[in-house]
Amino acid sequence: MPTYNEWNQDLSQAEYSLMKYHIYCAISSHGYGHVAQVAPVLNQLKSRYPDLQLTIQCAIDAKVLASWINSAFTQIEEPADLGLLMHDAVHVDAQGTYQAYHDQLLNWQSTLNSAVKYLECYGRPDLVVTNNSYIMSAAAFELGIPSLHFCSLNWAALFRYYSHQYDQGNEVFNHLVNCYNRAENFLRITPGLEMSELNNVKTVGPIGRTGACRDLSKLTGRSPSTKFVLVSMGGIPYHIPYESWPAGENICWLTASQVAPEHPDFLSLDKLNISFIDAVASCDAIVTKPGYGTFVEATIHHKPVLYLSRKDWPEEPYLVSFLNENGIGNEISPEQLSSGRLKTEVEKLLLQSSPQKPVSLTGIAEVTEEIIRLLKE
Numbered sequence: 001m002p003t004y005n006e007w008n009q010d011l012s013q014a015e016y017s018l019m020k021y022h023i024y025c026a027i028s029s030h031g032y033g034h035v036a037q038v039a040p041v042l043n044q045l046k047s048r049y050p051d052l053q054l055t056i057q058c059a060i061d062a063k064v065l066a067s068w069i070n071s072a073f074t075q076i077e078e079p080a081d082l083g084l085l086m087h088d089a090v091h092v093d094a095q096g097t098y099q100a101y102h103d104q105l106l107n108w109q110s111t112l113n114s115a116v117k118y119l120e121c122y123g124r125p126d127l128v129v130t131n132n133s134y135i136m137s138a139a140a141f142e143l144g145i146p147s148l149h150f151c152s153l154n155w156a157a158l159f160r161y162y163s164h165q166y167d168q169g170n171e172v173f174n175h176l177v178n179c180y181n182r183a184e185n186f187l188r189i190t191p192g193l194e195m196s197e198l199n200n201v202k203t204v205g206p207i208g209r210t211g212a213c214r215d216l217s218k219l220t221g222r223s224p225s226t227k228f229v230l231v232s233m234g235g236i237p238y239h240i241p242y243e244s245w246p247a248g249e250n251i252c253w254l255t256a257s258q259v260a261p262e263h264p265d266f267l268s269l270d271k272l273n274i275s276f277i278d279a280v281a282s283c284d285a286i287v288t289k290p291g292y293g294t295f296v297e298a299t300i301h302h303k304p305v306l307y308l309s310r311k312d313w314p315e316e317p318y319l320v321s322f323l324n325e326n327g328i329g330n331e332i333s334p335e336q337l338s339s340g341r342l343k344t345e346v347e348k349l350l351l352q353s354s355p356q357k358p359v360s361l362t363g364i365a366e367v368t369e370e371i372i373r374l375l376k377e
Contacts, residue, residue, distance in 0.1 A: 021375050022053040024118075024125035026133040028151075029059035030083030032235035036293030037151060037189055037207045038131045039068040040364045045371060046071040055122045057136070060235070067275070076118060080133040084158060089238035090289055090310045098163035101172045108175070115139035127374050132186075134179035141182035146374050149183050150204070150367045152192030152292045153315050156180055160197070161314045173197075184374060189292075189363050191322035193315055202370075205362030206322075208296040211281030219272055222252055229346060230254045230283040232276070233308075234291050242266060245340025254279055285349055287332075287342065290316045295323050300359050304328035304349045308337050326357045 025042065028034040035058070046052055054073040057080045058065060065075060082104060085096035104111055116139045119125065128140040132151035140147035156176035163169045180186060180198050188195050188203045195201045216228045231253050233240070242261035245253070253266045256276050260268040269279050280286065280297050287306045288294045290313060298305050305323060309331050310316050323329040330349055336342060 020051060021049060021127070022055070022123055022125040023371070023375075024055045024057070024122060024128045024136070026080035026128065026130040026136040027056060027058040027060070028081050028083050028132060029079050030081075030236070031089075031291065032060070032064075033292040033294075034131045034151065035060060035065065035068050036209065036297070040207055040209055040361070041150070041367045041371070042073075043070045044364055044368045048368075048372075053123075053125075055125065057118065057133075074122070076122070080130065081135055081155060083155065084162070086236055089233045089236040090308060090313070092162055092312070094162040097159065098166045098169065098172075101159055101163070101176075102166075102168055105168075105172050105175055111135060112138055112142065116142050119143055119145065127371065129371060130183075132180075134176050137183040138179040146377070147183040148185055148187070148370060148374060149180060150187035150189060150363075150370075152189045152318075154180055154186065154193070154195060154198065156197055157193050157195060158314060185370065187363075187367055187370060189367075191292075191296075191318040193318065204366040206296050206359055207363040207367070208293070208300050208359075208361055209277045210300060210361075211275065211277035211279070211297075214274060214278055214282040216252070216254075216282050219274065220252060220267060223250070225250060227251050227285070227346060227350070228254060228283045229285045229287060229342075230256075230279050231287045232256050232294060233289050234294065238289070240337060242340065246343070249343045251343060251346060254283060285346055287337070290319045292319065295319045295329075296359070299323055299327040300361070302327060304330075304352065306330055306332045306342065306345055306349060308332055308334060326359055328352050 027038050056073050057076040057078060059077055059079045062075050062077060082100050085093040085100060087093050115135050119139055128136050128145055128147040130136050130149050132149045132154055134155060137147040156173055159176060160173045177197050181200055183200060186198050186201045188201050190206050217224045217226060229251055243263055245263060247264050251265060254269060255266060256269050258268060258270050260266040269276060280303060281301045285304045286298050289308050290310055307329055332345055
């Protein structure tokens with residue numbers, strides 16, 4: 001992606017004036033689920049407004065971001081919010097999270113000034129859209145720029161859940177709520193937290209991507225009787241000793257890692273030249289943790305799921321309920337995942353009958369229309 005200076009030098013004033021609207025989109029880097037919620041909306045917006053100028057602030061690698069978003073954008077490769085500090089993909093560092101938010105509040109004016117400078121440097125956009133940066137809605141408010149949040153969770157609710165026991169937890173929580181309430185609205189994506197702590201919440205439908213079904217047996221040269229199972233723990237690292245998993249069980253494990261583990265039954269999506277969403281559409285089952293993107297996209301494509309519970313993740317009951325209402329999901333233990341002794345679980349999963357309810361991705365259009373409304377005001 002070009003830097004701001006490169007982009008600014010290459011863009012003439014005449015070309016700039018043709019871009020009627022400029023959106024500054026701040027996306028949390030806490031895993032890939034946030035990008036999974038944002039990308040379909042931005043793609044629809046750009047299909048309707050091809051000249052829309054789009055600036056994205058997100059610390060996720062530019063190549064990864066570009067693989068999700070189908071149009072040109074300028075990226076600020078910096079975190080848009082603190083998110084949560086994690087020990088790994090399923091364990092939150094509660095004390096570290098509290099300390100990070102507490103320190104940020106102590107230095108809030110500096111944090112706010114930096115965010116304001118981003119908005120000024122990148123041409124004072126017409127609208128700030130976030131998933132789900134309390135920092136950028138506060139900065140937009142300082143400049144009189146409207147802002148909009150849309151997400152299945154908010155960091156105020158999660159901070160309170162993990163850090164309420166600390167001395168100044170309520171002070172930090174109230175500060176985060178105030179920042180979120182600076183936005184015009186917070187669109188709560190289904191399934192998601194209830195968000196009763198905010199005063200500007202509207203509920204919208206699910207958001208997700210749809211993939212193309214590929215013949216994996218032909219693509220891999222494996223027997224048509226092979227079961228293809230996608231293994232993905234999301235964008236936050238989680239160590240699994242795949243090399244010691246059983247082999248020769250007529251299961252081909254697909255991984256989104258660029259390099260597959262040293263195991264005869266593992267293949268990387270990169271080597272197969274297949275996108276993650278096409279792998280979701282093509283596989284027989286998915287092994288993952290509860291997360292918005294994978295759970296919703298598995299349900300869209302009627303793929304059964306084995307999941308490692310996050311136990312104390314506040315969003316998990318809503319995600320599991322959505323999965324059970326619209327598809328198939330069975331929990332597995334950390335020991336089962338670590339050992340890879342999942343053949344029996346996969347076979348049971350594939351024999352289960354499912355409601356297979358069609359999931360309508362109404363949230364994409366609902367968020368898109370709200371953004372267009374705010375742009376035109």
